[in-house]
Amino acid sequence: MSHRTREQERARLALNAVKAVPSDQRDDFKSQVRRLPSRIVTAGLLGSLAFLEAKASKSKGIERLIKALTEAVQTCDFDEGLGQNETLLRKLAEAKDDIYLRQVTDEVMAYTSWLKRMVEAHYA
Numbered sequence: 001m002s003h004r005t006r007e008q009e010r011a012r013l014a015l016n017a018v019k020a021v022p023s024d025q026r027d028d029f030k031s032q033v034r035r036l037p038s039r040i041v042t043a044g045l046l047g048s049l050a051f052l053e054a055k056a057s058k059s060k061g062i063e064r065l066i067k068a069l070t071e072a073v074q075t076c077d078f079d080e081g082l083g084q085n086e087t088l089l090r091k092l093a094e095a096k097d098d099i100y101l102r103q104v105t106d107e108v109m110a111y112t113s114w115l116k117r118m119v120e121a122h123y124a
Contacts, residue, residue, distance in 0.1 A: 006110075007114075009075060010072065010110060010111045011114050011117075011118075013068070013071060013075065013111065013114075014068075014111065014114035014118045015122075017064070017067075017068035017071070017115065017118075018115065018118040018119055018122050018123070019122065020064070021061065022060075025059075025060045026061070026123050027061070028060070028061030028062065029061035029062075029064055030119045030123055031061075032059075032062055032065050033065060033112065033115045033116055036048065036108075036112050036115075037109060037112055037113070037116075040105065040108065040112075044105075045092065045104065045105040045108060046089065046092055046093060046101070049088060049089040049092065050089060052065065053066065053087065053089055066087075066088070068115065069088060069111070069112075070082070070087075070088045072107065072108070073088060073104055073107055076103070076104075076107055078100070078103050088104075092104060
């Protein structure tokens with residue numbers, strides 16, 4: 001029985017997320033994906049997610065990015081999933097320890113690098 005590596009799983013999730021974005025949302029999605037790593041370094045993951053959620057109502061591309069990030073985190077061994085009506089931002093803000101926040105931040109940064117690669121490869 002073969003198992004995917006974590007990198008393979010990130011690549012698969014990123015490819016699926018990028019392919020699912022309708023053509024009229026791709027420019028915004030691509031722009032937000034490109035900016036996300038520097039936002040995280042500057043404002044942290046919580047600050048970056050808060051910014052994205054504040055802008056999501058005006059942008060389907062941002063909504064798709066938040067959804068993609070949430071789905072990627074939920075595939076991790078250390079994640080227990082979201083409760084009903086719980087967002088990734090809320091879960092991280094209410095996390096009991098900083099180790100979980102660090103794990104999720106590391107995962108999001110690694111996943112975002114795959115998103116960037118897939119966006120460049122699939123959006124002309």
